[in-house]
Amino acid sequence: MSLPKWADVVLIPLINLFLALFVSGLVVLLIGENPINAMKIMVNGAVGSTYGWGYTLFYATNFIFTGLAVAVAFHARLFNIGGEGQAQLGALGVALVCLALPWPHWTLALPFAILGGAIFGAGWAAIPAYLQAKRGSHIVITTIMFNFIASALLVYLLVGALKAPGMAPESARFPEGTFLPSARDVFGMIGIKFARSPLNVSFIVGLIACFMVWLLLWRTRLGYEIRAYGHSEPAAIYAGISPFKIIMVTMLISGALAGLMAVNAVQGEQQRLLQDNVLGAGFVGIAVALMGRSHPVGVLIAAILFGALYQGGAELEFETSVPREMILVIQALVILFTGALDNMVRGPVEGAFLHFGRRKPKLKAAE
Amino acid sequence: MDLNTLIQILDSTIRLATPLLLACLAGLFSERAGVFDIGLEAKMLVAAFFSAAVAALTGSVWLGLLAGIAASLIFALIHGIASITFRGDQLISGVALNFLASGMTVLIARDWFNQGGRTPALIDGGRFQPVELPFAEALQGVPVLGPVYNELLSGHTILTYVAFAMVPLTWYILFRTRFGLRLRAVGENPAAVDTAGVSVVRLRYSAVLIAGVLCGIAGAYLATGLAAGFVKDMTAGRGFIALAALIFAKWRPWYAMGACLLFGLLDAIGNRYQSIELLGIAVPGQFMQALPYILTVVILAGFVGKAIPPRAGGAAYVKER
Numbered sequence: 001m002s003l004p005k006w007a008d009v010v011l012i013p014l015i016n017l018f019l020a021l022f023v024s025g026l027v028v029l030l031i032g033e034n035p036i037n038a039m040k041i042m043v044n045g046a047v048g049s050t051y052g053w054g055y056t057l058f059y060a061t062n063f064i065f066t067g068l069a070v071a072v073a074f075h076a077r078l079f080n081i082g083g084e085g086q087a088q089l090g091a092l093g094v095a096l097v098c099l100a101l102p103w104p105h106w107t108l109a110l111p112f113a114i115l116g117g118a119i120f121g122a123g124w125a126a127i128p129a130y131l132q133a134k135r136g137s138h139i140v141i142t143t144i145m146f147n148f149i150a151s152a153l154l155v156y157l158l159v160g161a162l163k164a165p166g167m168a169p170e171s172a173r174f175p176e177g178t179f180l181p182s183a184r185d186v187f188g189m190i191g192i193k194f195a196r197s198p199l200n201v202s203f204i205v206g207l208i209a210c211f212m213v214w215l216l217l218w219r220t221r222l223g224y225e226i227r228a229y230g231h232s233e234p235a236a237i238y239a240g241i242s243p244f245k246i247i248m249v250t251m252l253i254s255g256a257l258a259g260l261m262a263v264n265a266v267q268g269e270q271q272r273l274l275q276d277n278v279l280g281a282g283f284v285g286i287a288v289a290l291m292g293r294s295h296p297v298g299v300l301i302a303a304i305l306f307g308a309l310y311q312g313g314a315e316l317e318f319e320t321s322v323p324r325e326m327i328l329v330i331q332a333l334v335i336l337f338t339g340a341l342d343n344m345v346r347g348p349v350e351g352a353f354l355h356f357g358r359r360k361p362k363l364k365a366a367e
Numbered sequence: 368m369d370l371n372t373l374i375q376i377l378d379s380t381i382r383l384a385t386p387l388l389l390a391c392l393a394g395l396f397s398e399r400a401g402v403f404d405i406g407l408e409a410k411m412l413v414a415a416f417f418s419a420a421v422a423a424l425t426g427s428v429w430l431g432l433l434a435g436i437a438a439s440l441i442f443a444l445i446h447g448i449a450s451i452t453f454r455g456d457q458l459i460s461g462v463a464l465n466f467l468a469s470g471m472t473v474l475i476a477r478d479w480f481n482q483g484g485r486t487p488a489l490i491d492g493g494r495f496q497p498v499e500l501p502f503a504e505a506l507q508g509v510p511v512l513g514p515v516y517n518e519l520l521s522g523h524t525i526l527t528y529v530a531f532a533m534v535p536l537t538w539y540i541l542f543r544t545r546f547g548l549r550l551r552a553v554g555e556n557p558a559a560v561d562t563a564g565v566s567v568v569r570l571r572y573s574a575v576l577i578a579g580v581l582c583g584i585a586g587a588y589l590a591t592g593l594a595a596g597f598v599k600d601m602t603a604g605r606g607f608i609a610l611a612a613l614i615f616a617k618w619r620p621w622y623a624m625g626a627c628l629l630f631g632l633l634d635a636i637g638n639r640y641q642s643i644e645l646l647g648i649a650v651p652g653q654f655m656q657a658l659p660y661i662l663t664v665v666i667l668a669g670f671v672g673k674a675i676p677p678r679a680g681g682a683a684y685v686k687e688r
Contacts, residue, residue, distance in 0.1 A: 027471075031478050079458055127664075137667035138676065140458050141614060144405070144607055145660040145667075152657035160651075286462055323477050325484070328470025332463045340449035340460035347453075 003346075003353055009298075013291055013338060015345050020333035027329055033320050045315025046308035052315075054183055054197020059281075060307030061199075061264040064206040066285025067303050068213050069258035071294040075217060076250040077230040082128060082143025083258040084282025085150030086121040090259025091266045092154065093120025095162070095171055095273035103177035110180065113267050114205065114260060121259015122252040124150060129251030133244045139251075151276070158275055171273035180268045202264035206303075209257065210296040216253070217296075226250050258282060287331055290339040306331070370511065374519050376635050381519070382593060383638075384631030385527045386411065389585035390609035391616070391623045392530075392537050393578035399541065399618060400574030401554035401679040405461035406446055407582055408606025409468035414439040414586025416472040419486040419597035420479060422493040428591050431493070432526075435590075436583030442468065443579025451571050454683030465606075473599050486590075486597040495524035495592040524592040526584060531624070533581070538620040550574055554677035557684040567684045585609075611663035618677065630659045 003012075025035035046056045066083045073080035080086075097116035103109040128142035155169070164172040180200040187194035217223035229236040229246040237243060266277050284306055291305070292298025313327035337345070390407045397404040414435035422431030442464055449460040473484035480486055500521035507517045541547035553560045553570045561567050589605070590597045608630055615629075616622035637655040 027474070031474070079456075081458070081462065131664070131668045135667075135669050137664070137669070140405070141610070142664055142667055145611065145664050148604060148607065148660045149657045149664075152653040152660075156651055156653040159653075283462065283466070286459070290459070321478075323474060323484070325470040325473040325477075328466050329474060332466030332470060335459060335466065336445075336449065336463035340455035340457075340463055341453055343453040343455060 003350060007349065007353065009293060009295075012342070012345055012349060013293065013298075015349070016338040016342065017291070017334065019345070020330065020337045023333050024326070024330045028322060028326070031322060033322050038316055038320060038322060041319050042309070042312030042316050044312075045319075046312035049195065050193070051195035051197055052311055054195055054199040055311040055314075056304065056307040057183075057203055058197060058199040058264070058269070058307070059310040060304045061203045061206045061268075062261050062281040063284050063288045063303035063306050064210060064300060065257050065261040065264070066281050067288030067292060067299040068209055068285075068296065069254045070285045070289035071292065071296070071299050072213060072217070072226075072257065073250055073254040074289055074294045075230045076226045076246055077233075078132070078247065078250060078254075079140050080125065080143055080251065080254045080258075081140050081286065082125060082146050082255075082282070083285045084278050084280070085143070085147035086124045086255040086258035087261045087265075087278040087282050088147075088150040088154055089124040090117035090121035091262035091273060091277045092157070093117045093259060094262040094266050095174070096120075098174040098178040098267060099172060102175050105177055106180050109178040109267075110201075110205075110263070113178070113263050117259040117262045118256035119259070121262075122256040125251045125255025125258070126248070129248050129255075132251075133247040147282070154273075155275055158273065162273060164272075169275055174267065174271045178267060179271065180263075198269040200264065200268040202268045205260070205263060207300070209260065210300050213257075214296040222249065258285070284331065287335045287338075290335060370514065374514055376632070376639060378519050379635040379638065380628060380631040381523060381527060382631075383634045384627045385523075385530045386585040386589050386593065386605055387609045387612055387627040387630055388530045388624060389526075389533065389581050389588065390606055391612045391627050392533050392620065393581035393585070394610055394613045395537065395541075395618060395620060395623060396550070396574045396581070397578040398613065398680055399554045399677055400550050400571050401557060401677055401682070401684075402446075402450055402571055402575055403457040403461070403681045404446065404575075404578060405458055405610060406442065406464035406468075406606075407578075407609050408602050408604070409461070409464040410439040410442045410579060410582035411586040411589065411606050412468040412472055412600070412602045413442055414583040415590035415601055416476060416486070416586075416597045418583075418587035419489060419590035420476070422489055422591050423480075423487045423596070426492050428489075428493055428495055431591055432584070432587045435587035436580055439583030439586060440576060440579040443575050443582070447572050447575040450683060451568055451575070454685065457681055457683075469600060472597070476597065476599075484599040489591060489595045493591065494595055495526055495588070497522040498525050498528065524588070526588040526592050529584065530588075534620050534624045541620065546573075551677075554679055557679050561684070561686065567686075571684075582606075608659050611659050614663050614676075615659075615666050617666075617675070633658050 028035040028038050046052050066087060069083050070080055093116035094113045097113045098109060124146060128139050128146055131137040131142055132139040158169040158171065162171045164170060180202060183199040184194045184196055217227060225241045226246055228239065229241055229243065233243060261281060262277065266273060270277060288299055288302040288306055291302035309330060310327055313324055316322050316326060317324040390411055394404050394407055417438040418431040418435030421434035422428045446460050446464060449455040450457040476484045476486060503517045503521035506513045541551060549560060549565055549570055553567055557567045560570065589601060594601065612623060612626035612630055615626040633655050637652050
């Protein structure tokens, strides 16, 4: 028996999230802090001020892109674990665009930076995609390998060709014409005071990306083919869908989305190319896609949740003895419960629905 | 390059290959039984932390080793519960465990030792000491063979010899025992094993737990043999290199040793030289670091002999079908 849709989409993820938070609470308790108090500090730090919101949504923007990247691939039953490397290459693309010209205004620089990030991200996903489609090489393993190759490549470029004068292995600062307006600037224009934070217009790009992904997956022929291929490869082949085309196109879109993260992180905040500009966001995308059930709306909500977790975790370190690594633990538990241990929750919930679903007609008969 | 330099490089090759080899053999058991394991890194990391922590607290490296193995086994058990019992996605479970290890170790390290996520430096009894092979000193005078025996083969920790002894042992278990035959069968065709009346679940659990023990030794070696204590994220991707070596070796024990020695050599050369002149071209150090991954992709692509994983790998076994 299958569950009603609301239970599958809302109830089970909520139970999973609750279990993850419950175990995290136990960990906090073991460190000798009060979990309820810790939770309060995190929530307050993440959404209690415009400063908190600024950081929460800034992190969320990164996770929207990497989450969508993983989600799109999931629909074709491909596990793209290479978001990290694709985002690194996306950063390279964005940096090359920003450094190429003395951009006069950000409205001109942004579309080209988006293009640069997307093309480089897609390019980095293209090789594993081709190897999966043509040679059957397992895409999980090849994308993991490409993560490491990407970081070596970036280090090589930043101590060599792209290195700015000085000690630090980083590129030159981008020209001022590429700086994206921050939330403070935007809200300031309409007279609302917003604290200084790295939140910038890329958040809107992220929202547009969510909508475009929804449009692609549920309103286009290509999206239908991607989902059909993900449901059943033999059926898709029988319907005349080419697996090669689907694997390539899906992975290119996925890589491009991961690469777009750099528009927010590199152009929006760091304003230069650093050695590690992704900071694990590629992996957070996996958790976000799992929690969001690979739907753009779910990804958006999960990304904001994880953004709040990252910002709240930073505040937690500031105010208590719970270190920032707590974020990693919570994140791991969310992936574990929503991804790997999903059946542990699903079984009993299905049992409960079966139990109560059956009893109803019996009661009626008794009346 | 003189003999002395060569011996030094090969000596550090052996030291660097040891954790790779142990983790690689761990992956071999697990994946031959049909359970993909990208959480080798996680198991090594928790083992590294708990071995160093217990060795620092008790002063006994052997208790440390046991603690490391126990921690690694707990992680192996979680992987087993998620991917065998609850038939979850083995790859996602591995990803989760990698994060869990990376966060948990620093969290506990800060709570216990308050040294910014590291353990105190281990001294004397807290580390594995080099083992002198018999007659090593006496044979030093013999040209070429003397230094090779004394400086290259002798003087490693006991765990290094354990790691290399595990290679023939793994081969024997997998290819010469009934357990090994069943283990390989369960990775190729679990339904056939089930039909023969052998428990698929029990076989897969034993493979996953063996992997836990081996990763535990690998992690303990990292923190108490190679280094003197735990530092944050000290596995530094070694679990993934071991995974690469496993694919490079096409899931075979002796080839696994070859692959781990090769990747260890690349690491040793990369540590010693910033860049190398090869045929007149300066090869940057970053290329050497990336080479294991590049080679693995080439092997996976099937351009140099195709790597075919165990057929039932990655899929949970559902009995009802």
